Amino acid sequence: xxxxxxxxxxxxxxxxxxxxxxxxxxxxxxxxxxxxxxxxxxxxxxxxxxxxxxxxxxxxxxxxxxxxxxxxxxxxxxxxxxxxxxxxxxxxxxxxxxxxxxxxxxxxxxxxxxxxxxxxxxxxxxxxxxxxxxxxxxxxxxxxxxxxxxxxxxxxxxxxxxxxxxxxxxxxxxxxxxxxxxxxxxxxxxxxxxxxxxxxxxxxxxxxxxxxxxxxxxxxxxxxxxxxxxxxxxxxxxxxxxxxxxxxxxxxxxxxxxxxxxxxxxxxxxxxxxxxxxxxxxxxxxxxxxxxxxxxxxxxxxxxxxxxxxxxxxxxxxxxxxxxx
Amino acid sequence: xxxxxxxxxxxxxxxxxxxxxxxxxxxxxxxxxxxxxxxxxxxxxxxxxxxxxxxxxxxxxxxxxxxxxxxxxxxxxxxxxxxxxxxxxxxxxxxxxxxxxxxxxxxxxxxxxxxxxxxxxxxxxxxxxxxxxxxxxxxxxxxxxxxxxxxxxxxxxxxxxxxxxxxxxxxxxxxxxxxxxxxxxxxxxxxxxxxxxxxxxxxxxxxxxxxxxxxxxxxxxxxxxxxxxxxxxxxxxxxxxxxxxxxxxxxxxxxxxxxxxxxxxxxxxxxxxxxxxxxxxxxxxxxxxxxxxxxxxxxxxxxxxxxxxxxxxxxxxxxxxxxxxxx
Numbered sequence: 001x002x003x004x005x006x007x008x009x010x011x012x013x014x015x016x017x018x019x020x021x022x023x024x025x026x027x028x029x030x031x032x033x034x035x036x037x038x039x040x041x042x043x044x045x046x047x048x049x050x051x052x053x054x055x056x057x058x059x060x061x062x063x064x065x066x067x068x069x070x071x072x073x074x075x076x077x078x079x080x081x082x083x084x085x086x087x088x089x090x091x092x093x094x095x096x097x098x099x100x101x102x103x104x105x106x107x108x109x110x111x112x113x114x115x116x117x118x119x120x121x122x123x124x125x126x127x128x129x130x131x132x133x134x135x136x137x138x139x140x141x142x143x144x145x146x147x148x149x150x151x152x153x154x155x156x157x158x159x160x161x162x163x164x165x166x167x168x169x170x171x172x173x174x175x176x177x178x179x180x181x182x183x184x185x186x187x188x189x190x191x192x193x194x195x196x197x198x199x200x201x202x203x204x205x206x207x208x209x210x211x212x213x214x215x216x217x218x219x220x221x222x223x224x225x226x227x228x229x230x231x232x233x234x235x236x237x238x239x240x241x242x243x244x245x246x247x248x249x250x251x252x253x254x255x256x257x258x259x260x261x262x263x264x265x266x267x268x269x270x271x272x273x274x275x276x277x278x279x280x281x282x283x284x285x286x287x288x289x290x291x292x293x294x295x296x297x298x299x300x301x302x303x304x305x306x307x308x309x310x311x312x313x314x315x316x317x318x319x320x321x322x323x324x325x
Numbered sequence: 326x327x328x329x330x331x332x333x334x335x336x337x338x339x340x341x342x343x344x345x346x347x348x349x350x351x352x353x354x355x356x357x358x359x360x361x362x363x364x365x366x367x368x369x370x371x372x373x374x375x376x377x378x379x380x381x382x383x384x385x386x387x388x389x390x391x392x393x394x395x396x397x398x399x400x401x402x403x404x405x406x407x408x409x410x411x412x413x414x415x416x417x418x419x420x421x422x423x424x425x426x427x428x429x430x431x432x433x434x435x436x437x438x439x440x441x442x443x444x445x446x447x448x449x450x451x452x453x454x455x456x457x458x459x460x461x462x463x464x465x466x467x468x469x470x471x472x473x474x475x476x477x478x479x480x481x482x483x484x485x486x487x488x489x490x491x492x493x494x495x496x497x498x499x500x501x502x503x504x505x506x507x508x509x510x511x512x513x514x515x516x517x518x519x520x521x522x523x524x525x526x527x528x529x530x531x532x533x534x535x536x537x538x539x540x541x542x543x544x545x546x547x548x549x550x551x552x553x554x555x556x557x558x559x560x561x562x563x564x565x566x567x568x569x570x571x572x573x574x575x576x577x578x579x580x581x582x583x584x585x586x587x588x589x590x591x592x593x594x595x596x597x598x599x600x601x602x603x604x605x606x607x608x609x610x611x612x613x614x615x616x617x618x619x620x621x622x623x624x625x626x627x628x629x630x631x632x633x634x635x636x637x638x639x640x641x642x643x644x645x646x647x648x649x650x651x652x
Contacts, residue, residue, distance in 0.1 A: 029439070214432050215427045215428070215429055215432040215433035216433050216434055216435045218388070218393055218425075218427070218433075219425065219427060219433050219493075219496070220435075221393055222391055222393055222420065222424065222425045223420060223424065223446065223447040223450060223496070223500065224417045224418070224420035224421060224450050224451060225446070225450050226417070226450075229450065233438075237435075237437045237438075238435070238436070238437055240437075320437075321436065321437060321480040321482070322436055322480070322482045
């Protein structure tokens with residue numbers, strides 16, 4: 001039939017706008033989004049800062065002046081810019097109560113904190129989006145069961161359960177052997193995901209419910225699209241804005257939760273530093289040292305969360321083709 | 326009314342939407358009788374117009390035929406297969422041959438997909454083309470509906486209403502269906518654009534021997550495009566006849582009232598036009614009147630109309646009416 005697909009009637013010929021045919025191969029949707037993101041100054045600032053922080057953490061082995069667990073009790077609470085010993089590098093941000101170099105610990109801490117935050121956020125969004133989209137698009141008893149389950153999870157007091165779970169999971173020999181040396185990190189990620197997906201799933205469900213009755217969803221059904229296609233290529237992409245906002249807010253919350261867990265002694269175990277447990281160690285330091293002890297990890301958390309928020313803001317806009325940027 | 330030569334044969338189609346109450350223990354307290362025993366047929370290559378006022382069940386009829394809503398009862402025979410009992414993969418395969426053009430050109434296109442992706446989606450869903458072939462086919466289809474093929478990479482919001490509706494037409498055409506249900510495809514468009522889209526639909530029909538079910542409330546547009554016309558009122562078809570027969574010799578009092586409301590574009594004739602204004606409001610489809618649906622507003626209503634539901638009879642060759650008062 002394709003040979004017959006040429007316009008024959010005059011009305012069609014007229015309707016073709018006399019626009020010069022521009023390049024047929026235009027850029028892909030991702031490069032379009034990237035171009036739009038680049039115009040968002042704050043997002044680019046966020047992206048740049050994040051890359052810097054990630055780079056700093058990854059290359060801590062080479063860049064850090066000291067190992068994170070090198071104790072020098074003679075130099076406890078050294079102030080900013082205090083010189084190191086014979087031929088050793090200076091303690092730019094001072095030392096903590098055990099004489100460990102704070103800058104080095106900050107760099108190593110970024111590894112754990114960023115890994116936990118990133119993995120938790122991605123997994124939370126994944127689980128929450130799937131749960132919410134399935135609940136919203138199926139409706140009926142599927143929706144009821146999934147959402148009542150989410151309600152149940154929300155009513156559980158998470159902090160006590162987090163504590164019980166993390167300590168009992170850590171004592172489970174088989175599990176720790178299976179997870180290897182990173183057991184405490186992986187356990188924290190799992191716990192934060194299991195208790196963190198409900199908010200996202202509600203957001204996504206709400207957005208899916210409003211989208212579900214739109215004609216383009218019915219159009220997909222009418223042309224024979226499967227339910228999976230309806231969910232993953234129509235409902236979820238159109239719910240991306242609330243998902244990104246939830247992810248950027250969640251990222252900061254995860255860093256804080258991890259520090260809360262570490263504070264209570266159920267998070268990542270010392271001497272491995274995270275921004276969270278460094279913050280909590282600062283709690284015991286004398287007032288005059290609080291500035292270097294608490295503000296340096298605090299500033300890293302602040303900077304990371306801020307960058308992620310800027311980046312998320314830009315991403316949300318860049319991924320919406322309707323916005324003129 | 327059955328007809329073996331018909332492409333689509335709808336028999337006694339019923340669609341009730343349940344009304345549920347209660348938060349925990351949900352129970353049905355009633356039903357919206359959206360479509361209540363609709364029968365008609367469509368022959369290959371013709372256009373059947375389906376008219377009626379807002380809320381009378383026109384769109385629901387169209388969507389139930391396509392199984393976007395599952396029918397409460399009745400049958401829809403399409404090319405000899407009953408769609409109502411069909412499920413899953415079988416039905417999905419069947420959808421290749423019947424497509425739909427939607428009313429709202431703003432809501433019926435996914436705002437996050439490019440026009441090219443929208444038009445090629447049916448091909449990819451049914452595995453009829455790989456990416457490259459689909460791309461070529463998109464160019465072809467865009468040209469066919471009068472759009473610049475270079476627009477394939479643009480998003481729907483960059484188009485006007487009329488252009489978007491052309492995209493919707495291209496999407497419906499991409500699978501080369503035999504039946505297209507046009508659900509008020511022009512009601513959301515400007516008058517000048519309406520004519521363009523209707524002409525496009527007519528041209529495509531000639532080119533590809535398409536069959537249309539054309540749902541609309543614009544009586545003059547339906548007269549222009551249809552070969553036969555069905556008039557719907559509150560979930561039932563009250564009259565079904567050839568276009569000229571229906572417009573020149575309407576038998577059902579509702580059709581007569583409806584047609585008397587069409588203005589005539591001639592001042593002298595327009596002055597003499599006798600309007601038959603119906604009394605009252607359209608009853609709720611939750612509690613439709615007993616017997617004849619139209620009796621509460623009918624100038625001819627008699628005792629029998631409240632008790633017996635009128636048969637849909639063939640009073641003249643291929644002119645069907647559901648009214649006790651028509652001889």
